[in-house]
Amino acid sequence: MRYCTLLLLLMCATAHAQLNKLNRFFYHRGAITDNIGCYFAERPVVNLIPVRKVAENQAVVKFMIPKAKVSSAEARAAIDRINKEGRITHNAPGSQQLNQTQVTPWYKIQVAEVTTPIDGIMFQFSFDPRKVRITYATFNSIQQQPGVVFQLHHLDVLEQLKDHNSAPHRLAKGTRIVIDQGHGGEDSGAVGHFNIREKDIAYQVGAKVAQHLQHAGFTVATTRAHDVFVPLDERTTFANEWGADLFVSIHANSSPRPTTAGIETYFLNLPATVDVYTANHHNMSQQRQTWRDEQSAILAQNVHQLTLNSIHRNYPNVPDLKVKKAISQVLLGTNMPSVLIELGFLSNEQEAIRLNTTTYQDTLARGICDGITQYCAKYA
Numbered sequence: 357m358r359y360c361t362l363l364l365l366l367m368c369a370t371a372h373a374q375l376n377k378l379n380r381f382f383y384h385r386g387a388i389t390d391n392i393g394c395y396f397a398e399r400p401v402v403n404l405i406p407v408r409k410v411a412e413n414q415a416v417v418k419f420m421i422p423k424a425k426v427s428s429a430e431a432r433a434a435i436d437r438i439n440k441e442g443r444i445t446h447n448a449p450g451s452q453q454l455n456q457t458q459v460t461p462w463y464k465i466q467v468a469e470v471t472t473p474i475d476g477i478m479f480q481f482s483f484d485p486r487k488v489r490i491t492y493a494t495f496n497s498i499q500q501q502p503g504v505v506f507q508l509h510h511l512d513v514l515e516q517l518k519d520h521n522s523a524p525h526r527l528a529k530g531t532r533i534v535i536d537q538g539h540g541g542e543d544s545g546a547v548g549h550f551n552i553r554e555k556d557i558a559y560q561v562g563a564k565v566a567q568h569l570q571h572a573g574f575t576v577a578t579t580r581a582h583d584v585f586v587p588l589d590e591r592t593t594f595a596n597e598w599g600a601d602l603f604v605s606i607h608a609n610s611s612p613r614p615t616t617a618g619i620e621t622y623f624l625n626l627p628a629t630v631d632v633y634t635a636n637h638h639n640m641s642q643q644r645q646t647w648r649d650e651q652s653a654i655l656a657q658n659v660h661q662l663t664l665n666s667i668h669r670n671y672p673n674v675p676d677l678k679v680k681k682a683i684s685q686v687l688l689g690t691n692m693p694s695v696l697i698e699l700g701f702l703s704n705e706q707e708a709i710r711l712n713t714t715t716y717q718d719t720l721a722r723g724i725c726d727g728i729t730q731y732c733a734k735y736a
Protein backbone atom coordinates (compact mmCIF):
# COMPACT_ATOMS: atom_id res chain seq x y z
CA MET A 357 0.00 0.00 0.00
CA ARG A 358 2.73 2.39 0.96
CA TYR A 359 4.58 1.31 -2.15
CA CYS A 360 1.52 2.06 -4.32
CA THR A 361 1.07 5.52 -2.85
CA LEU A 362 4.71 6.23 -3.43
CA LEU A 363 4.46 5.01 -7.01
CA LEU A 364 1.38 7.15 -7.61
CA LEU A 365 3.13 10.17 -6.16
CA LEU A 366 6.14 9.48 -8.32
CA MET A 367 3.98 9.18 -11.42
CA CYS A 368 2.25 12.47 -10.65
CA ALA A 369 5.57 14.17 -10.06
CA THR A 370 6.93 12.84 -13.36
CA ALA A 371 3.82 13.89 -15.26
CA HIS A 372 4.16 17.43 -13.91
CA ALA A 373 7.87 17.56 -14.53
CA GLN A 374 7.26 16.59 -18.14
CA LEU A 375 4.77 19.37 -18.78
CA ASN A 376 6.64 21.78 -21.01
CA LYS A 377 5.48 25.39 -20.77
CA LEU A 378 5.32 27.61 -23.84
CA ASN A 379 6.22 31.01 -22.36
CA ARG A 380 6.72 33.31 -25.32
CA PHE A 381 5.55 33.30 -28.91
CA PHE A 382 6.70 35.59 -31.74
CA TYR A 383 5.58 35.87 -35.33
CA HIS A 384 8.35 37.67 -37.22
CA ARG A 385 7.03 38.50 -40.66
CA GLY A 386 9.75 39.01 -43.22
CA ALA A 387 10.29 39.94 -46.82
CA ILE A 388 12.18 36.72 -47.50
CA THR A 389 11.47 34.41 -44.60
CA ASP A 390 8.78 34.46 -41.91
CA ASN A 391 9.88 33.08 -38.54
CA ILE A 392 7.62 31.71 -35.84
CA GLY A 393 9.70 31.63 -32.67
CA CYS A 394 8.42 29.78 -29.58
CA TYR A 395 10.20 29.73 -26.23
CA PHE A 396 9.67 26.90 -23.79
CA ALA A 397 10.63 26.01 -20.23
CA GLU A 398 12.50 22.96 -21.56
CA ARG A 399 14.00 21.99 -24.88
CA PRO A 400 10.93 21.07 -26.97
CA VAL A 401 10.66 17.72 -28.71
CA VAL A 402 9.29 18.26 -32.21
CA ASN A 403 7.32 15.44 -33.81
CA LEU A 404 6.78 15.97 -37.50
CA ILE A 405 3.60 14.62 -39.04
CA PRO A 406 4.72 14.38 -42.65
CA VAL A 407 3.61 16.59 -45.47
CA ARG A 408 0.37 15.67 -47.16
CA LYS A 409 -0.07 17.09 -50.62
CA VAL A 410 -3.73 17.98 -51.09
CA ALA A 411 -3.47 19.61 -54.49
CA GLU A 412 -0.87 21.09 -56.80
CA ASN A 413 -1.01 24.32 -54.82
CA GLN A 414 -1.75 22.97 -51.34
CA ALA A 415 0.12 20.82 -48.89
CA VAL A 416 -0.39 20.37 -45.16
CA VAL A 417 2.26 19.73 -42.54
CA LYS A 418 1.77 19.36 -38.79
CA PHE A 419 4.21 19.51 -35.92
CA MET A 420 3.39 18.19 -32.47
CA ILE A 421 5.16 19.31 -29.33
CA PRO A 422 4.13 16.63 -26.83
CA LYS A 423 3.25 17.47 -23.21
CA ALA A 424 3.31 21.18 -23.96
CA LYS A 425 0.95 23.87 -22.65
CA VAL A 426 0.65 27.58 -23.33
CA SER A 427 1.58 29.18 -20.01
CA SER A 428 1.35 32.95 -20.37
CA ALA A 429 -1.42 35.36 -21.33
CA GLU A 430 1.06 37.11 -23.62
CA ALA A 431 1.81 33.92 -25.57
CA ARG A 432 -1.88 33.03 -25.71
CA ALA A 433 -2.72 36.44 -27.18
CA ALA A 434 0.02 36.08 -29.79
CA ILE A 435 -1.32 32.65 -30.77
CA ASP A 436 -4.91 33.95 -30.96
CA ARG A 437 -3.66 36.71 -33.23
CA ILE A 438 -1.91 34.34 -35.62
CA ASN A 439 -4.96 32.03 -35.73
CA LYS A 440 -7.33 34.91 -36.35
CA GLU A 441 -5.25 36.31 -39.19
CA GLY A 442 -6.09 33.04 -40.90
CA ARG A 443 -4.78 32.88 -44.40
CA ILE A 444 -1.65 34.99 -44.45
CA THR A 445 -1.15 36.96 -47.60
CA HIS A 446 1.99 38.70 -48.57
CA ASN A 447 2.21 41.89 -50.46
CA ALA A 448 5.13 40.48 -52.37
CA PRO A 449 8.09 41.04 -50.13
CA GLY A 450 10.59 43.64 -51.24
CA SER A 451 8.09 44.63 -53.92
CA GLN A 452 9.60 48.06 -54.56
CA GLN A 453 13.05 46.74 -55.31
CA LEU A 454 11.85 43.63 -57.03
CA ASN A 455 9.05 45.10 -59.07
CA GLN A 456 6.53 42.50 -58.02
CA THR A 457 3.15 43.62 -56.81
CA GLN A 458 0.65 40.77 -56.77
CA VAL A 459 -0.86 39.68 -53.47
CA THR A 460 -0.84 35.92 -53.17
CA PRO A 461 -2.08 33.74 -50.32
CA TRP A 462 0.87 31.54 -49.52
CA TYR A 463 0.17 29.80 -46.27
CA LYS A 464 -2.13 29.48 -43.32
CA ILE A 465 -1.09 28.73 -39.74
CA GLN A 466 -3.11 27.17 -36.94
CA VAL A 467 -1.70 26.72 -33.45
CA ALA A 468 -3.73 24.79 -30.88
CA GLU A 469 -3.53 22.85 -27.63
CA VAL A 470 -4.81 19.38 -28.50
CA THR A 471 -5.36 16.00 -26.86
CA THR A 472 -5.25 13.89 -30.04
CA PRO A 473 -3.24 12.26 -31.51
CA ILE A 474 -1.36 13.07 -28.29
CA ASP A 475 -1.45 15.69 -25.55
CA GLY A 476 0.42 18.82 -26.53
CA ILE A 477 0.61 21.82 -28.84
CA MET A 478 0.01 21.37 -32.53
CA PHE A 479 1.31 23.67 -35.26
CA GLN A 480 -0.37 23.19 -38.61
CA PHE A 481 0.78 24.83 -41.81
CA SER A 482 -1.26 24.68 -45.01
CA PHE A 483 0.89 26.03 -47.80
CA ASP A 484 1.45 26.31 -51.49
CA PRO A 485 4.49 24.06 -52.02
CA ARG A 486 5.34 25.92 -55.23
CA LYS A 487 5.79 29.14 -53.26
CA VAL A 488 6.81 28.18 -49.74
CA ARG A 489 9.46 25.97 -48.21
CA ILE A 490 9.26 25.12 -44.52
CA THR A 491 12.21 24.41 -42.23
CA TYR A 492 12.53 24.28 -38.47
CA ALA A 493 15.19 24.10 -35.77
CA THR A 494 15.34 23.79 -31.99
CA PHE A 495 17.82 25.87 -30.00
CA ASN A 496 18.89 27.55 -26.75
CA SER A 497 18.78 31.37 -26.79
CA ILE A 498 21.22 33.94 -25.28
CA GLN A 499 19.44 33.70 -21.93
CA GLN A 500 19.53 29.92 -22.31
CA GLN A 501 15.84 29.79 -23.12
CA PRO A 502 15.08 26.68 -25.16
CA GLY A 503 12.92 27.11 -28.19
CA VAL A 504 11.87 26.14 -31.66
CA VAL A 505 11.64 28.24 -34.78
CA PHE A 506 9.49 27.39 -37.80
CA GLN A 507 10.57 29.17 -40.96
CA LEU A 508 8.49 29.84 -44.04
CA HIS A 509 10.79 30.75 -46.91
CA HIS A 510 9.28 32.55 -49.89
CA LEU A 511 10.65 30.82 -52.94
CA ASP A 512 9.65 33.50 -55.49
CA VAL A 513 11.57 36.13 -53.56
CA LEU A 514 14.58 33.91 -53.01
CA GLU A 515 14.64 33.22 -56.73
CA GLN A 516 14.75 36.94 -57.43
CA LEU A 517 17.41 37.57 -54.80
CA LYS A 518 19.58 34.69 -55.97
CA ASP A 519 22.16 36.96 -57.60
CA HIS A 520 22.40 39.18 -54.52
CA ASN A 521 23.23 36.44 -52.08
CA SER A 522 26.95 36.43 -52.73
CA ALA A 523 27.45 40.09 -51.83
CA PRO A 524 25.51 42.78 -50.03
CA HIS A 525 23.50 44.88 -52.43
CA ARG A 526 22.61 48.56 -52.31
CA LEU A 527 25.30 49.27 -49.74
CA ALA A 528 26.89 51.73 -52.12
CA LYS A 529 23.88 53.99 -52.43
CA GLY A 530 21.45 54.81 -49.68
CA THR A 531 22.18 51.94 -47.34
CA ARG A 532 19.23 51.52 -45.01
CA ILE A 533 20.04 50.87 -41.38
CA VAL A 534 17.66 50.04 -38.55
CA ILE A 535 18.85 50.94 -35.07
CA ASP A 536 16.84 48.90 -32.60
CA GLN A 537 16.70 50.46 -29.15
CA GLY A 538 16.07 47.52 -26.83
CA HIS A 539 13.04 47.34 -24.49
CA GLY A 540 10.81 50.37 -23.72
CA GLY A 541 7.54 51.28 -22.02
CA GLU A 542 6.51 48.72 -19.39
CA ASP A 543 9.53 46.60 -20.39
CA SER A 544 12.44 48.27 -18.56
CA GLY A 545 14.95 45.57 -19.45
CA ALA A 546 17.66 45.21 -16.83
CA VAL A 547 17.43 47.59 -13.87
CA GLY A 548 20.79 48.23 -12.23
CA HIS A 549 22.49 50.40 -9.63
CA PHE A 550 20.74 53.68 -8.79
CA ASN A 551 17.69 52.34 -10.67
CA ILE A 552 19.40 52.97 -13.99
CA ARG A 553 17.22 51.23 -16.57
CA GLU A 554 18.39 49.39 -19.67
CA LYS A 555 15.54 50.85 -21.76
CA ASP A 556 16.81 54.40 -21.14
CA ILE A 557 20.45 53.61 -21.93
CA ALA A 558 19.47 51.71 -25.10
CA TYR A 559 17.22 54.56 -26.18
CA GLN A 560 19.80 57.30 -25.56
CA VAL A 561 22.75 55.52 -27.17
CA GLY A 562 20.57 54.34 -30.07
CA ALA A 563 19.42 57.89 -30.78
CA LYS A 564 23.04 59.08 -30.85
CA VAL A 565 24.09 56.25 -33.20
CA ALA A 566 21.19 57.07 -35.54
CA GLN A 567 22.20 60.73 -35.58
CA HIS A 568 25.85 59.94 -36.39
CA LEU A 569 24.82 57.55 -39.17
CA GLN A 570 22.47 60.13 -40.69
CA HIS A 571 25.29 62.68 -40.76
CA ALA A 572 27.45 60.06 -42.48
CA GLY A 573 24.84 59.83 -45.25
CA PHE A 574 22.99 56.63 -44.37
CA THR A 575 19.20 56.26 -44.39
CA VAL A 576 18.35 55.42 -40.80
CA ALA A 577 15.27 54.33 -38.89
CA THR A 578 14.91 53.56 -35.20
CA THR A 579 12.42 51.05 -33.80
CA ARG A 580 11.00 53.40 -31.19
CA ALA A 581 10.72 57.18 -31.17
CA HIS A 582 10.29 57.47 -27.40
CA ASP A 583 9.76 55.42 -24.25
CA VAL A 584 7.16 53.02 -25.60
CA PHE A 585 6.71 49.24 -25.63
CA VAL A 586 7.26 47.72 -29.08
CA PRO A 587 6.95 43.91 -29.41
CA LEU A 588 10.04 42.19 -30.82
CA ASP A 589 8.22 40.85 -33.84
CA GLU A 590 6.96 44.32 -34.76
CA ARG A 591 10.55 45.60 -34.70
CA THR A 592 11.78 42.87 -37.05
CA THR A 593 8.75 43.02 -39.32
CA PHE A 594 9.34 46.74 -39.71
CA ALA A 595 13.00 46.18 -40.64
CA ASN A 596 12.11 43.42 -43.09
CA GLU A 597 9.30 45.31 -44.78
CA TRP A 598 11.21 48.58 -44.93
CA GLY A 599 13.94 46.68 -46.77
CA ALA A 600 16.71 47.42 -44.27
CA ASP A 601 20.22 46.39 -45.33
CA LEU A 602 21.54 46.17 -41.76
CA PHE A 603 19.99 45.80 -38.32
CA VAL A 604 21.81 46.80 -35.12
CA SER A 605 20.15 46.12 -31.78
CA ILE A 606 21.33 48.01 -28.70
CA HIS A 607 21.10 46.60 -25.17
CA ALA A 608 22.74 46.77 -21.77
CA ASN A 609 23.66 43.76 -19.70
CA SER A 610 23.10 42.46 -16.20
CA SER A 611 24.78 39.71 -14.23
CA PRO A 612 24.32 38.16 -10.79
CA ARG A 613 28.06 38.78 -10.29
CA PRO A 614 28.53 42.47 -9.43
CA THR A 615 32.10 42.54 -10.75
CA THR A 616 31.23 41.37 -14.27
CA ALA A 617 31.83 44.18 -16.77
CA GLY A 618 32.55 44.79 -20.43
CA ILE A 619 31.20 44.91 -23.95
CA GLU A 620 29.99 41.91 -25.95
CA THR A 621 28.45 41.63 -29.40
CA TYR A 622 26.20 38.86 -30.71
CA PHE A 623 25.26 37.60 -34.12
CA LEU A 624 22.78 34.87 -34.96
CA ASN A 625 23.85 31.29 -34.88
CA LEU A 626 20.91 29.19 -35.97
CA PRO A 627 21.61 25.46 -35.85
CA ALA A 628 21.09 23.48 -39.04
CA THR A 629 17.44 23.50 -39.95
CA VAL A 630 15.34 20.49 -40.91
CA ASP A 631 13.58 20.70 -44.24
CA VAL A 632 10.07 19.26 -44.15
CA TYR A 633 9.27 19.30 -47.84
CA THR A 634 11.90 17.73 -50.02
CA ALA A 635 9.84 16.94 -53.10
CA ASN A 636 10.57 20.38 -54.46
CA HIS A 637 14.01 20.59 -52.96
CA HIS A 638 15.47 24.03 -52.89
CA ASN A 639 18.68 25.19 -51.31
CA MET A 640 18.22 28.89 -52.02
CA SER A 641 16.90 29.57 -48.54
CA GLN A 642 19.95 27.85 -47.04
CA GLN A 643 22.24 29.96 -49.24
CA ARG A 644 20.48 33.12 -48.20
CA GLN A 645 20.72 32.18 -44.53
CA THR A 646 24.40 31.31 -44.85
CA TRP A 647 25.07 34.65 -46.55
CA ARG A 648 23.16 36.53 -43.86
CA ASP A 649 25.00 34.73 -41.05
CA GLU A 650 28.43 35.29 -42.64
CA GLN A 651 27.72 38.98 -43.15
CA SER A 652 26.37 39.27 -39.60
CA ALA A 653 29.63 37.82 -38.27
CA ILE A 654 31.69 40.40 -40.21
CA LEU A 655 29.38 43.25 -39.15
CA ALA A 656 29.61 42.10 -35.52
CA GLN A 657 33.41 42.03 -35.70
CA ASN A 658 33.55 45.57 -37.12
CA VAL A 659 31.04 47.05 -34.69
CA HIS A 660 32.59 45.31 -31.70
CA GLN A 661 36.19 46.20 -32.48
CA LEU A 662 35.61 49.87 -33.28
CA THR A 663 33.36 50.33 -30.24
CA LEU A 664 36.09 48.88 -28.03
CA ASN A 665 38.76 51.01 -29.73
CA SER A 666 36.68 54.11 -29.13
CA ILE A 667 36.11 53.20 -25.45
CA HIS A 668 39.69 52.09 -24.81
CA ARG A 669 41.09 55.52 -25.75
CA ASN A 670 39.65 56.90 -22.51
CA TYR A 671 38.69 53.80 -20.52
CA PRO A 672 41.46 51.26 -21.17
CA ASN A 673 40.23 48.80 -18.54
CA VAL A 674 36.81 47.99 -19.99
CA PRO A 675 36.89 44.19 -20.61
CA ASP A 676 36.53 42.78 -24.12
CA LEU A 677 33.88 40.07 -23.79
CA LYS A 678 34.30 39.27 -27.51
CA VAL A 679 31.98 38.60 -30.41
CA LYS A 680 29.69 35.65 -29.75
CA LYS A 681 27.35 33.47 -31.72
CA ALA A 682 23.95 33.01 -30.12
CA ILE A 683 20.24 32.88 -30.69
CA SER A 684 18.57 36.09 -29.66
CA GLN A 685 14.85 36.57 -29.96
CA VAL A 686 15.19 39.75 -31.99
CA LEU A 687 17.97 38.54 -34.32
CA LEU A 688 15.92 35.47 -35.13
CA GLY A 689 13.36 37.54 -36.99
CA THR A 690 15.46 39.65 -39.33
CA ASN A 691 16.22 38.87 -42.97
CA MET A 692 19.34 41.09 -43.25
CA PRO A 693 22.79 41.02 -41.58
CA SER A 694 22.04 41.75 -37.92
CA VAL A 695 23.94 42.16 -34.67
CA LEU A 696 23.16 42.87 -31.03
CA ILE A 697 25.59 44.84 -28.87
CA GLU A 698 25.54 44.74 -25.07
CA LEU A 699 27.06 48.07 -24.02
CA GLY A 700 27.98 47.16 -20.47
CA PHE A 701 26.67 45.83 -17.17
CA LEU A 702 24.13 47.81 -15.16
CA SER A 703 24.77 45.32 -12.34
CA ASN A 704 28.33 46.66 -12.10
CA GLU A 705 28.34 49.90 -10.13
CA GLN A 706 31.15 51.62 -12.01
CA GLU A 707 29.80 50.61 -15.41
CA ALA A 708 26.22 51.64 -14.51
CA ILE A 709 27.45 55.12 -13.53
CA ARG A 710 29.45 55.46 -16.76
CA LEU A 711 26.64 54.18 -18.99
CA ASN A 712 24.42 56.89 -17.55
CA THR A 713 26.77 59.73 -18.61
CA THR A 714 26.62 61.63 -21.89
CA THR A 715 30.38 61.32 -22.41
CA TYR A 716 30.43 57.54 -22.18
CA GLN A 717 27.29 57.26 -24.34
CA ASP A 718 28.85 59.54 -26.98
CA THR A 719 32.01 57.44 -27.02
CA LEU A 720 29.98 54.24 -27.48
CA ALA A 721 27.79 55.76 -30.18
CA ARG A 722 30.79 57.05 -32.11
CA GLY A 723 32.40 53.59 -32.00
CA ILE A 724 29.24 51.78 -33.16
CA CYS A 725 28.83 54.24 -36.04
CA ASP A 726 32.51 53.82 -37.04
CA GLY A 727 32.08 50.03 -37.02
CA ILE A 728 29.02 50.17 -39.29
CA THR A 729 30.77 52.65 -41.60
CA GLN A 730 33.85 50.42 -41.82
CA TYR A 731 31.69 47.39 -42.66
CA CYS A 732 29.82 49.30 -45.38
CA ALA A 733 33.03 50.80 -46.83
CA LYS A 734 34.22 47.29 -47.67
CA TYR A 735 31.29 46.86 -50.02
CA ALA A 736 30.80 50.36 -51.34
Ligand SMILES: [Zn+2]
Binds near residue numbers: 538539545546554607
Ligand atom coordinates in the same frame (compact mmCIF):
# COMPACT_ATOMS: atom_id res chain seq x y z
ZN1 LIG B 1 18.12 43.80 -23.32
